[in-house]
Structures are given as C-alpha cells and as structure tokens.
Amino acid sequence: MLRRRTFLQAAAAATIIGSPSITRAASQSTLRFIPVIDLAFLDPVATTAQVSRTHGYMVFDTLYGMSKNLEVSPQMVEGHTVEDDGKLWTLTLRDGLFWHDGEKVLARDCVASIRRWAARDTYGSSLMQVTDELSAPDDKTIRFRLKRPFPYLPLALGKVASPACFMMPERLANTDPFKQIPEMIGSGPFRYVASERVPGSRNVYERFDKYKPRESGTPDWTAGPKIVNFDRVEWTTMPDAATGTTAVQAGEQDWQEAMPHDFMPLVEADSNLRTQILDDLGFTCQMRVNHLQPPFNNPAIRKALLGAIDQEAFMTAVAGSDPRFRYSPLGYFTPNTPMASKSGLDVFTGPRNYEKVKAELKAAGYNGEKVVLLVPADSLAQKPLGDIAADVMRKAGMNVEYVAIDFGSVLKRRVNKGTAEEGGWNAFVGNWQGIDWLNPLGHSTLRGDGVFPGWYKSDKMEALRTQWIETADAGEQVRIADDIQKLSFEEVPYYPIGQYKQPALHRADIEGIMKGTSVFWNVRRV
Amino acid sequence: MYAYILRRILATIPVMLIVAFIVFSLLYLTPGDPAAVIAGEHATAEDIARIRANLGLNDPFLLRFGSWIASIMQFDLGTSLLTNMPVSQMIGQRIEPTLSLMLPTLMLAVCIAVPLGVIAAWRAGTKVDHFITVFAVLGFSVPVFVVGYALVWSFSLKLGWLPVQGYAPIGQGVSRWFQHLVLPCLTLSSAYIALITRITRTAVLEVLQQDYIRTAEAKGVGRRAILFVHALKNASVPIITVIGIGVALLIGGAVVTESVFAIPGLGRLTMESIMRRDYPVIQAIVLLFSISYVLVNLLIDIAYTFVDPRIRY
Numbered sequence: 001m002l003r004r005r006t007f008l009q010a011a012a013a014a015t016i017i018g019s020p021s022i023t024r025a026a027s028q029s030t031l032r033f034i035p036v037i038d039l040a041f042l043d044p045v046a047t048t049a050q051v052s053r054t055h056g057y058m059v060f061d062t063l064y065g066m067s068k069n070l071e072v073s074p075q076m077v078e079g080h081t082v083e084d085d086g087k088l089w090t091l092t093l094r095d096g097l098f099w100h101d102g103e104k105v106l107a108r109d110c111v112a113s114i115r116r117w118a119a120r121d122t123y124g125s126s127l128m129q130v131t132d133e134l135s136a137p138d139d140k141t142i143r144f145r146l147k148r149p150f151p152y153l154p155l156a157l158g159k160v161a162s163p164a165c166f167m168m169p170e171r172l173a174n175t176d177p178f179k180q181i182p183e184m185i186g187s188g189p190f191r192y193v194a195s196e197r198v199p200g201s202r203n204v205y206e207r208f209d210k211y212k213p214r215e216s217g218t219p220d221w222t223a224g225p226k227i228v229n230f231d232r233v234e235w236t237t238m239p240d241a242a243t244g245t246t247a248v249q250a251g252e253q254d255w256q257e258a259m260p261h262d263f264m265p266l267v268e269a270d271s272n273l274r275t276q277i278l279d280d281l282g283f284t285c286q287m288r289v290n291h292l293q294p295p296f297n298n299p300a301i302r303k304a305l306l307g308a309i310d311q312e313a314f315m316t317a318v319a320g321s322d323p324r325f326r327y328s329p330l331g332y333f334t335p336n337t338p339m340a341s342k343s344g345l346d347v348f349t350g351p352r353n354y355e356k357v358k359a360e361l362k363a364a365g366y367n368g369e370k371v372v373l374l375v376p377a378d379s380l381a382q383k384p385l386g387d388i389a390a391d392v393m394r395k396a397g398m399n400v401e402y403v404a405i406d407f408g409s410v411l412k413r414r415v416n417k418g419t420a421e422e423g424g425w426n427a428f429v430g431n432w433q434g435i436d437w438l439n440p441l442g443h444s445t446l447r448g449d450g451v452f453p454g455w456y457k458s459d460k461m462e463a464l465r466t467q468w469i470e471t472a473d474a475g476e477q478v479r480i481a482d483d484i485q486k487l488s489f490e491e492v493p494y495y496p497i498g499q500y501k502q503p504a505l506h507r508a509d510i511e512g513i514m515k516g517t518s519v520f521w522n523v524r525r526v
Numbered sequence: 527m528y529a530y531i532l533r534r535i536l537a538t539i540p541v542m543l544i545v546a547f548i549v550f551s552l553l554y555l556t557p558g559d560p561a562a563v564i565a566g567e568h569a570t571a572e573d574i575a576r577i578r579a580n581l582g583l584n585d586p587f588l589l590r591f592g593s594w595i596a597s598i599m600q601f602d603l604g605t606s607l608l609t610n611m612p613v614s615q616m617i618g619q620r621i622e623p624t625l626s627l628m629l630p631t632l633m634l635a636v637c638i639a640v641p642l643g644v645i646a647a648w649r650a651g652t653k654v655d656h657f658i659t660v661f662a663v664l665g666f667s668v669p670v671f672v673v674g675y676a677l678v679w680s681f682s683l684k685l686g687w688l689p690v691q692g693y694a695p696i697g698q699g700v701s702r703w704f705q706h707l708v709l710p711c712l713t714l715s716s717a718y719i720a721l722i723t724r725i726t727r728t729a730v731l732e733v734l735q736q737d738y739i740r741t742a743e744a745k746g747v748g749r750r751a752i753l754f755v756h757a758l759k760n761a762s763v764p765i766i767t768v769i770g771i772g773v774a775l776l777i778g779g780a781v782v783t784e785s786v787f788a789i790p791g792l793g794r795l796t797m798e799s800i801m802r803r804d805y806p807v808i809q810a811i812v813l814l815f816s817i818s819y820v821l822v823n824l825l826i827d828i829a830y831t832f833v834d835p836r837i838r839y
Contacts, residue, residue, distance in 0.1 A: 048566030
C-alpha cells in the first residue's frame with residue numbers, strides 16, 4: 001500500500017539533490033513557526049496541554065525561570081529571603097514589570113495567580129498543603145509563611161512542567177481554575193494578537209514593547225534575560241507534519257517544532273536546513289494498567305508481565321532505529337537526571353523470553369482474562385506504542401482486545417473505573433514529557449494516592465514521596481528515589497516503555513534557538 | 527415555478543429540524559468528552575468532572591437540545607467549548623477558504639470534464655476514447671493526497687512556481703490568492719473530473735445513438751453543433767445531477783486537500799471539532815452542510831427545467 005510518508009520521502013529525496021533554490025521572501029522581523037499541534041486552548045493553567053504551555057511562556061511570565069540544567073533562578077522576582085528556619089519566604093518583584101494592558105504588575109496579582117495555579121498542579125497543591133499564609137504585604141512583596149520548611153518553593157514556582165506557574169492580573173487570576181480566562185493579558189515578552197486568531201490554523205504574537213528583560217544572567221531556556229529579536233511570531237498549524245517539513249524546506253516557514261523522525265536523512269542532506277533535539281529530557285512513555293480490575297489488580301500478574309516489556313521494540317516503532325532519538329532501559333525517573341536510578345532495570349535488558357513470561361503469568365494466577373487495551377488511533381506517537389503493547393502482551397499469552405479509538409475517546413474512557421463490560425479498560429499507552437518525571441514531587445502518575453487513572457494505591461509509595469519532599473539533602477533524595485524505583489518494580493504502578501526524543505527542524509538562517517521546550521526569545525535571523 | 531421554489535424552501539425547515547435532532551442525538555451518544563480534551567493528559571477524573579459541570583454538559587439531553595434549538599432560532603450558533611469563540615465567527619473565518627477552493631474546482635472540473643466526456647463519446651472505441659477512459663479511471667483510483675504531493679513536488683519543490691501550503695485571502699491580492707489555490711484546486715478536481723467525464727461520455731453516447739441525431743447528420747448539421755447543441759443539451763440531465771451529487775464529494779475531498787495544503791477551511795474545522803468533541807461547532811457545521819445540500823438539490827431541480835422543457839413543476 002502506498003503511504004503518504006513514503007511517497008513524500010521519495011519526492012523530497014529527489015528534490016533535495018540539485019533542485020533550484022525556491023526560498024520565499026521572508027520578512028526579517030517575523031518568525032514563522034509550526035507548533036506540534038494546534039493551540040486549541042489558550043489558558044495555560046486551566047489545561048495541561050503542552051502546546052498551551054508553550055503559548056503561555058510567550059504571553060505570561062513566571063516568578064522563577066529554569067535553565068536547561070534544571071537549575072531555578074529568579075525571573076520576575078528580584079530575589080528572595082528565607083527566614084525562620086525555612087518557614088518564611090519573602091519574594092520581591094523586580095522593577096519595570098507591566099501587564100500587556102499597561103498596568104503595573106503587583107504582588108497581589110501574583111498571589112492570586114499562585115492560588116489559581118496551585119489548584120491545578122501537583123507541585124502547587126504540595127506547596128499549599130504546607131502554606132499557612134500567602135499574602136502581598138505591599139505592591140512588590142509576596143510572602144509565604146509555611147507550616148514546615150519547603151525547599152522546593154522556587155522549583156515549584158519556576159518549573160516548566162505543565163501547568164507552569166504563570167502570572168496574570170488579579171482580575172483574571174480570580175477565574176475558576178477549571179474555566180478559561182476570558183482574555184490573554186500577561187506580562188511576558190510577547191502580546192497575543194487575539195484579532196488575528198484562526199483556531200486550528202493561526203496564532204499571532206507581537207513583541208511587547210514594555211517588556212523589560214532581566215539585566216543580568218545568560219539566556220537559558222526560561223531563565224535569564226528574555227531578549228526578543230522578532231517583532232512578530234506567527235504560528236501556523238499544519239495538520240500533516242510532512243507538509244510542515246516541506247514548507248520549511250521550501251522556505252515558507254522558519255521552524256517546525258516536531259519533525260517526523262523518518263525525514264531526518266533527507267533534511268540532513270539539505271544545507272539550508274538544521275535539525276536539533278531541543279528537549280533532551282524527551283518523551284517518557286508508559287503502559288498504564290488498571291489496578292482496580294482483573295487481571296492487573298493482581299500484583300503478581302503485574303510483576304510477571306515486566307519480562308515481556310520490550311522497550312527497544314516500543315521505541316523503534318515510535319522513533320525509528322536511530323539511537324540519537326531513543327533511550328532504553330527507562331526506569332521510573334527521566335534518564336540522566338539526578339533522581340534517575342538503575343535499580344531493577346535488568347528486567348528490561350536482553351532478549352525477551354515470552355515462554356518464561358507465559359509460565360510466570362500462569363503461576364501468578366492469570367487465566368486468560370480479557371485485557372482491554374485502549375489505543376489512540378489518531379496519535380502518531382501513541383498508536384505505534386499501542387501496537388507494540390498489544391503484540392508483547394499477546395506474545396506473553398494474554399487475551400488482548402485491541403480497542404482503536406480516537407485520543408479524545410481514550411481521555412474520556414480512561415477515567416471509567418468499571419469493568420470492560422461497563423465501559424472500562426485494562427491498559428492504555430501514553431507519552432509524557434521527560435520533565436514530568438524528574439522527581440517524586442512532580443511525578444503525578446507515580447503517586448500511590450489512587451487518584452490518577454489506573455488508580456494505583458500504595459501507602460508505602462506515598463510515605464516515600466513524603467520523605468522525599470521533607471528532606472532537603474540531595475544525597476538522601478537520591479537514596480529515596482532509588483527506593484521508590486525498587487518499590488515500583490515490586491508493585492508495578494505502570495510499565496515504563498522507553499524514552500524518545502523529538503527532532504525540531506529550522507532554516508539555517510535561524511539561530512539562537514535554546515535547549516528545552518520551544519521558547520521564542522534569543523532566537524534571531526542571521 | 528415560484529410556488530414550487532417556495533414550497534421546497536419551506537420543506538427544508540422540518541428537514542433541518544430532523545437533521546438537528548439526529549446530529550444532536552448522535553453527538554450525545556458518541557464516546558468522548560470535550561471536558562477530558564480540555565483537561566489534558568494529566569487530569570484526574572475529578573478535574574474532568576468539574577470542567578464538565580462548568581461547561582453545562584451534565585444537563586439533561588432535552589434541556590440541552592431545547593436550549594440549542596432556541597439559540598439557533600435566534601441565529602445564535604453558540605460558543606465553542608474549547609476556543610471560547612462564537613461558532614459563527616469560527617465558521618465565518620473558514621467559509622472563504624472553502625468556497626475559494628470549491629467553486630474554482632467545480633468550474634475547472636466542469637470545463638475540463640464535459641468536453642472530455644463529449645469527445646470520448648464522439649470518438650467512442652478509438653484511441654482517444656481509451657486515453658480519456660484511462661485518464662478517468664486514474665482520476666478515480668489515485669488518492670487525493672498522492673495527487674497533491676505529486677503536484678507539490680513538481681510545481682513547488684522542483685520548479686518553485688507555486689507555494690507548498692497555506693491560503694492567502696482574496697483581500698490580500700488576487701494574484702497571491704490564485705497562486706495558493708492552483709495546486710489545491712487541481713488536486714481536488716482530479717476525482718471530480720473523472721466522475722463527470724465518465725457520466726458525460728455515457729450520457730452523450732446514448733443520445734448520439736438516437737434517430738434525431740442521425741436525421742440532423744443527414745440534414746448536414748455540423749459535427750460541433752450536433753455534439754454540443756443537440757447531443758449535450760439532451761444529455762444534460764444526468765450530467766447536472768452528477769455535478770450536484772459531486773458537491774458532497776467535494777466537501778469530503780476538501781477535508782483531505784485542506785489538510786495536505788494546510789488550508790484553514792471548513793473541512794479541517796469539521797475534523798478538528800469532531801476530534802475535540804466541540805459539540806456546538808460540529809452541530810453548526812452539519813446544519814450548514816445540510817442546508818447547502820438542500821439548496822444545491824433545489825438548484826439542480828430548477829436547472830432541469832432549463833435544459834429539458836418537458837420538465838415542469
């Protein structure tokens with residue numbers, strides 16, 4: 001069968017060698033960007049969609065920023081003081097901060113913004129649990145009076161994982177956190193041009209003239225001075241990623257956030273194009289199982305299936321065979337970050353012995369119960385993950401029912417706690433951002449509180465998480481994270497199935513794109 | 527005639543009500559939840575439940591349907607659940623690209639396909655007929671996206687004559703508008719040309735075998751006049767019918783073409799809204815398409831009376 005991708009690859013291959021230059025005239029002051037998906041939802045706090053966060057960083061600013069080395073430093077704040085044995089934090093806003101409507105940024109705006117964000121975020125809820133008082137004693141001061149020390153306060157307020165703690169005027173921040181804010185007024189380096197919005201196709205941003213970057217530091221992801229070199233940034237949604245790649249190749253667009261992996265050899269041969277992996281933390285993938293329903297309510301069955309998980313197969317399916325774009329074995333924290341542990345990873349290395357897994361599943365009590373696997377058939381990444389998940393479970397002798405539905409239906413169905421006959425499910429696959437799995441505080445899908453779909457409940461896991469939060473000692477944190485990983489391989493909250501990295505594509509005359517998720521300061525045309 | 531047109535227009539009202547009810551019911555029964563889409567992948571069941579409540583999705587079916595119909599009666603199509611924009615504004619933004627794509631495609635297809643079909647009928651059984659028939663079969667068989675990518679490769683990447691993607695509103699200049707539409711229109715018209723060519727060939731061939739054509743030939747009427755005045759006019763009823771039916775084909779094809787060429791038209795809006803379960807937008811678009819079909823059918827019925835005087839209403 002002729003596939004679109006195959007066809008266009010062949011076409012592009014023939015074109016790259018010796019085709020005439022067709023670069024379109026580009027406005028020097030406009031950056032043309034293709035986001036990975038459409039920006040449907042503008043409020044970056046009321047949703048956890050990654051594209052909304054990328055939009056959020058243009059329009060809104062954060063109190064703290066994060067570097068590519070995951071270090072947090074002041075952004076909107078001038079600095080902070082910590083007193084009373086870590087229980088009194090006083091943050092001072094820097095001078096020259098304005099909202100896009102011209103009003104000054106005040107501390108009470110920030111207090112309201114923090115409250116709204118905290119209602120939707122794991123870090124935020126943990127912070128609020130230890131907060132006795134959050135107040136704005138004057139226009140520039142934000143005060144946290146805590147019940148006990150919480151050393152992660154700057155990290156919570158500066159993390160990039162979605163939803164980030166974006167600041168907005170008090171009148172917007174008072175909106176129900178489960179409703180969209182009615183207008184896009186932030187204090188970030190770009191203004192959102194609502195009048196030019198075409199949902200599903202186009203979003204436009206203009207440089208905010210009153211934005212005052214930090215005067216010190218080095219631009220590094222969301223930390224340091226945010227120096228804007230374009231007057232205008234235009235986002236164009238391309239429903240077909242192949243069309244997006246061709247548009248960059250033809251010079252009609254400057255930057256494609258996520259290029260299909262299989263185009264890499266073709267674009268690397270074109271001297272007008274550059275590719276790079278912006279987010280080294282990549283996408284960490286998991287197969288999540290329902291702990292409330294058979295067969296995965298049986299811990300022994302969950303553990304027995306570990307031997308069938310072929311992370312190499314999962315990652316080859318989603319990112320191809322190029323080792324630059326995939327990583328395994330993946331544990332329960334993002335590889336090459338401080339909390340990543342090697343404990344228990346042996347189970348994912350070496351060839352799979354499905355006969356052994358079959359026998360272990362049987363010994364664990366598996367009797368051919370149906371496993372309803374939800375596969376989002378419309379997701380480029382999750383569909384192949386689902387295909388491999390079905391394959392490995394079938395090879396292990398499980399009775400898999402492959403349910404191909406669209407992503408929206410998966411999101412709906414996965415919150416159903418009932419049996420398969422009642423519209424429930426047994427397993428689904430998903431790709432999270434590596435930045436979501438950095439530590440026990442923010443790793444919401446590893447929690448043992450029984451809240452996230454899959455409903456993994458473990459007092460031991462919650463106790464370890466609490467221990468991790470309560471210690472400020474880095475060595476102790478590493479030890480606890482290691483314990484969490486060991487416990488995870490015993491209780492199997494979910495199956496890690498590998499990490500992949502997404503290449504971005506841009507024209508060679510675009511420089512200064514920084515590591516991390518896509519941000520639009522420091523970028524320039526040369 | 528005018529009474530007939532008025533009756534047909536009035537008859538669309540109950541049709542629209544039935545369509546509205548069916549669409550609303552189908553969406554109500556369809557799995558998926560806009561609240562889950564809005565909440566995102568990190569959301570818990572409680573998050574989704576709160577958003578559902580805020581969106582009013584927990585209200586009873588009849589209450590929601592009644593409220594929607596009441597709004598429609600006041601020409602209020604509602605507000606998108608996701609973008610928070612008025613549905614009428616979203617549709618308004620998308621109508622121009624879709625009409626810009628469909629109308630030239632329709633004209634291009636008719637201008638190419640009808641003469642081709644007539645020539646194929648005239649040269650039936652010859653190499654010319656075989657060539658046109660193969661062309662028509664190819665037009666049907668090759669998927670729209672393959673045609674699109676082949677054209678992009680040839681005219682955009684290889685020759686650099688035309689843009690790869692996008693849409694330029696006509697207000698930004700006719701030249702830019704035209705440049706952006708050439709490849710999408712050629713792509714979308716391929717299957718449509720094939721369809722009309724085949725029907726025209728069959729219809730004209732049948733007419734050419736009639737006695738009055740032989741009589742006209744015997745009287746010395748020229749070949750061109752026989753083909754395009756006598757034969758084509760009498761073969762027009764099935765041709766007009768298939769052109770009308772083809773509007774549905776065009777709307778279906780527009781979804782793919784708009785995706786391949788990144789044109790922000792109604793086809794893409796339909797797909798995006800379905801994937802996100804943006805109910806107010808889906809309902810409005812389906813109603814719009816239904817009204818379009820009814821009007822197109824009405825126009826076809828009226829057109830019959832011009833090409834065949836025996837048809838009267």
